[in-house]
Amino acid sequence: xTDSTSHVVVAVALRVHEGRVEATLNRAARAPGEPLxxxxxxxxxxDGFAHVEQLETRVLRDGALATAYLALARAPVEGAPPSxxxxxxxxxxxxxxxxxxxxxxxxxxxxxxxxxxxxELRDLYxxxxxxxVSPTNLQRVLLRRGVIERxxxxxxxxxxxGRPAALFRFAADRLEVTxxxxxxxxxxxxxxG
Amino acid sequence: xTDSTSHVVVAVALRVHEGRVEATLNRAARAPGEPLxxxxxxxxxxDGFAHVEQLETRVLRDGALATAYLALARAPVEGAPPSxxxxxxxxxxxxxxxxxxxxxxxxxxxxxxxxxxxxELRDLYxxxxxxxVSPTNLQRVLLRRGVIERxxxxxxxxxxxGRPAALFRFAADRLEVTxxxxxxxxxxxxxxG
DNA sequence: CCAAAAGTGTTGAATGTACACCCATGG
DNA sequence: CCATGGGTGTACATTCAACACTTTTGG
Numbered sequence: 001x002t003d004s005t006s007h008v009v010v011a012v013a014l015r016v017h018e019g020r021v022e023a024t025l026n027r028a029a030r031a032p033g034e035p036l037x038x039x040x041x042x043x044x045x046x047d048g049f050a051h052v053e054q055l056e057t058r059v060l061r062d063g064a065l066a067t068a069y070l071a072l073a074r075a076p077v078e079g080a081p082p083s084x085x086x087x088x089x090x091x092x093x094x095x096x097x098x099x100x101x102x103x104x105x106x107x108x109x110x111x112x113x114x115x116x117x118x119x120e121l122r123d124l125y126x127x128x129x130x131x132x133v134s135p136t137n138l139q140r141v142l143l144r145r146g147v148i149e150r151x152x153x154x155x156x157x158x159x160x161x162g163r164p165a166a167l168f169r170f171a172a173d174r175l176e177v178t179x180x181x182x183x184x185x186x187x188x189x190x191x192x193g
Numbered sequence: 194x195t196d197s198t199s200h201v202v203v204a205v206a207l208r209v210h211e212g213r214v215e216a217t218l219n220r221a222a223r224a225p226g227e228p229l230x231x232x233x234x235x236x237x238x239x240d241g242f243a244h245v246e247q248l249e250t251r252v253l254r255d256g257a258l259a260t261a262y263l264a265l266a267r268a269p270v271e272g273a274p275p276s277x278x279x280x281x282x283x284x285x286x287x288x289x290x291x292x293x294x295x296x297x298x299x300x301x302x303x304x305x306x307x308x309x310x311x312x313e314l315r316d317l318y319x320x321x322x323x324x325x326v327s328p329t330n331l332q333r334v335l336l337r338r339g340v341i342e343r344x345x346x347x348x349x350x351x352x353x354x355g356r357p358a359a360l361f362r363f364a365a366d367r368l369e370v371t372x373x374x375x376x377x378x379x380x381x382x383x384x385x386g
Numbered sequence: 387c388c389a390a391a392a393g394t395g396t397t398g399a400a401t402g403t404a405c406a407c408c409c410a411t412g413g
Numbered sequence: 414c415c416a417t418g419g420g421t422g423t424a425c426a427t428t429c430a431a432c433a434c435t436t437t438t439g440g
Contacts, residue, residue, distance in 0.1 A: 007200070007258060033256035057250040057260050063226035065200060065258075067250050119419075136420075137403060144401080161412035162418030312392075329393075330430060337428085354439035355391030 009039040010068045012055065012094040013077040016111050016127045023091040024079035027066075040069055049073050051110035051175055055093055060086060070094045072110035099129055105177050106147045109170035117155045117165035121148075139168075145178045146171055202232040203261045205248065205287040206270040209304050209320045214291075216284040217272035220259075233262055242266050244303035244368055248286055253279060263287045265303035292322055297372040299340045302363035310348045310358035314341075332361075338371045339364055 006029060013024040028043035030036065036054075040046060055068040068090050071077075082091045101107045102125065111124055121142075122135045142148045149171050154164035199222060206217040223232035229247075233239060248261040261283050264270075275284045294300045295318065304317055314335075315328045335341045342364050347357035 033252065035252050036250065054249060056247060057229065059226065059228050117419085134403075136405090139420080141402070157411055157418070159412070160417055161410085162416090163410040163420070165419060310392085327430075329432090332393080334429070350391065350438050352439070353390055354437085355389090356393070356437035358392060 007039075007065045007067070008060075009036055009043055010066050010090060011040060011044040011052075011071050011079075012068055012090050013044065013049070013071045013073050013079065014091075014094055014098060014111075015073040015075070015077060016124045017076070019123055019127050021095060021127055022077075023082055023094070024077040025082055025087055025090075026077075026079040030067075036067060044071060044077070044079070046071075048075065048077070049110070050173065051107060053097075053175075055090070055097060068093070070097055072098070072107065074111060074113060095128075101175075102128055105175055106170060106172055107175060108142075108147070109173055110175075112170060115151050115153070115167045115169050117167060119165060121168070147178050200232075200258045200260070201253075202229055202236055203259050203283060204233060204237040204264050204272075205261055205283050206237065206242070206264045206266050206272065207287055207291060207304075208266040208268070208270060209317045210269070212316055212320050214288060214320055215269075216275055216287065217270040218275055218280055218283075219270075219272040223260075229260060237264060237270070237272070239264075241268065241270070242303070243366065244300060246290075246368075248283070248290060261286070263290055265291070265300065267304060267306060288321075294368075295321055297370060299363060299365055299369050299371050301335075301340070302366055303368075305363060308344050308346070308360045308362050310360060312358060314361070340371050 008027050008029050010025060010027045013026070015022045015024075026043040028039045030039035037046075040052070046052065049071040051072045053070050055070050057065065057067040060066050082088045098107065108121065108124065111128070112121055118135050118139045122133050122138055125133045125138060139148075147170065148168045151167045151169045153167050155167060157164055201220050201222050203218060203220045206219070208215045208217070219236040221232045221236035223229065230239075233245070239245065242264040244265045246263050248263050250258065250260040253259050275281045291300065301314065301317065304321070305314055311328050311332045315326050315331055318326045318331060332341075340363065341361045344360045344362045346360050348360060350357055
């Protein structure tokens with residue numbers, strides 16, 4: 001027998017830039033017995049991403065086994081844009097995952113800069129979610145949940161004037177579930193933690 | 194080189210029985226180029242499960258690549274109980290996935306019988322979630338969401354008396370997201386669908 | 387009748403949306 | 414002093430938890 005099953009790790013990097021979600025693909029073959037993360041690290045500079053998680057494993061058309069990872073970046077990522085339908089499916093899966101998690105986790109931290117104005121965060125959410133988001137409510141929801149917090153300083157207004165924007169940052173720099181689904185939560189006094 | 198990367202598909206079957214979540218493991222090697230589902234079908238009688246979804250791919254201690262699937266059953270499943278720590282981790286991941294999805298999807302359908310009383314469904318939820326669940330509210334929430342619906346007939350009371358229980362069934366027999374997270378939903382008039 | 391089990395009504399808390407209004411800045 | 418962008422206050426809808434109360438049965 002030849003090489004029984006070639007295994008490739010595919011990094012699907014997403015980044016929001018100028019109101020668009022940019023997708024970049026990188027891949028690396030995995031050596032026998034090698035941990036998946038090693039191959040992933042060969043595919044992309046892994047510490048350039050604030051969050052990485054496994055997406056899905058499937059057999060590609062050419063018969064090769066592929067394990068896809070979602071990687072979220074704040075800065076541009078080198079690599080190829082998706083070309084084949086298969087790659088576009090992976091990107092779609094990555095975007096769907098991101099969209100879902102934006103609603104009930106703090107993943108935003110992996111896409112946003114250190115400090116940001118609410119309007120900037122809003123633009124990011126709009127791009128990733130694909131629908132409009134009210135800055136007013138975005139601020140209130142994320143503040144109430146403790147996902148973001150105020151930080152000193154303000155963003156100076158542009159030439160057209162306007163009130164200076166307050167700056168915020170994400171409270172955590174690791175993925176956390178922030179909305180313990182109201183549905184079917186345990187009974188009793190509010191979870192004491 | 195020998196067989197470069199042996200790939201095994203592991204089916205983690207979960208079933209709720211007498212207030213307990215029972216986990217059963219089955220595995221099958223995947224042949225080169227073979228779709229994952231084929232190997233899965235060799236591991237378990239796949240049509241015995243109302244719901245199956247991929248969990249995670251990882252390299253096992255022995256260097257073999259493993260892709261785990263979560264399979265939900267209504268009837269007993271043949272196979273081995275988890276023994277190694279690795280297997281117990283997989284089972285834990287499966288249970289975590291089930292727990293999460295019980296809250297915002299209709300996965301319950303894959304564990305419950307055709308028709309059931311609310312108290313029976315409650316027992317199932319209690320076992321899977323690991324915390325108490327109020328039958329009163331369970332009924333109201335699932336009815337309101339359209340996840341379950343009334344069905345003709347009642348369950349006769351036992352020897353100790355009591356009002357006969359109304360019977361229900363799950364409205365769908367495929368996985369559906371039932372709670373489009375209240376958080377950050379699109380603006381405008383209530384989604385017209 | 388009384389205990390047991392099931393189901394309904396009602397209240398209150400939490401969380402989000404919508405929208406009016408106030409604030410700070412540039413020209 | 415006004416347009417512009419930013420922030421706050423408030424009213425309202427939705428959803429769920431809690432719990433009292435009613436209904437239906439067996440003995």
